Amino acid sequence: MFAEHQRQRQAVDLLLRVAGGEFDAAGFRRLIRFLTKDLIQHIEDEDAELFPLLRAHCRADDDIESMLARLSAEHDEGRPLALAVAEDLERALGGNPLTDPARRKIKSFAAAIRRHLAFENAALLPLAEVRLTARVVAPWARRLSERR
Ligand SMILES: [Fe+2]
Numbered sequence: 620m621f622a623e624h625q626r627q628r629q630a631v632d633l634l635l636r637v638a639g640g641e642f643d644a645a646g647f648r649r650l651i652r653f654l655t656k657d658l659i660q661h662i663e664d665e666d667a668e669l670f671p672l673l674r675a676h677c678r679a680d681d682d683i684e685s686m687l688a689r690l691s692a693e694h695d696e697g698r699p700l701a702l703a704v705a706e707d708l709e710r711a712l713g714g715n716p717l718t719d720p721a722r723r724k725i726k727s728f729a730a731a732i733r734r735h736l737a738f739e740n741a742a743l744l745p746l747a748e749v750r751l752t753a754r755v756v757a758p759w760a761r762r763l764s765e766r767r
C-alpha cells in the first residue's frame with residue numbers, strides 16, 4: 620500500500636504539471652492509465668479488502684469507523700472525478716486542448732488525492748501496521764500479487 624501511495628504521489632505531481640499547462644502525450648497516456656486502472660483498483664482494494672480487515676481487527680477505542688467513513692466518502696467522490704479527468708485527457712490527446720475549467724478541475728483533484736494520501740499515510744497505515752498481523756494480511760497480499 621505504501622509503495623502504491625508513493626506512485627500516486629508521482630501521479631499527483633504529473634497532474635499538477637498538466638494542470639499548469641504542460642502537454643506531453645506519453646505523460647497523458649500514463650495518467651489516463653493511472654486514473655482509469657491503477658487508482659480505481661487501489662480504491663477497490665482498500666474498500667473491499669483493507670477496510671473490512673481493519674473493521675474486524677481494530678479495537679473499539681481505535682475509533683476506526685469515523686476514519687473509514689471519511690476515507691470511503693472520499694473514494695466515492697474520487698472515482699467519478701478520476702474518470703472525468705481521464706476523459707478530459709483523452710480529448711486533449713485527440714486535439715482538443717484542456718479548457719481552463721478542466722485544468723482547475725485537475726488541480727483540485729490532484730490536491731484532493733494528496734490530502735487523502737497524507738491522511739492514509741498518517742492515520743490508516745500506522746494503525747494497519749499495529750493491528751493487522753502478517754498472518755491476517757498474507758491471503759490478501761497473495762491475491763494482490765496474483766492480480767498484478
Ligand atoms: Fe484510499
Ligand SMILES: [Fe+2]
Nearest residue numbers: 624661665739
Ligand atoms: Fe490509498
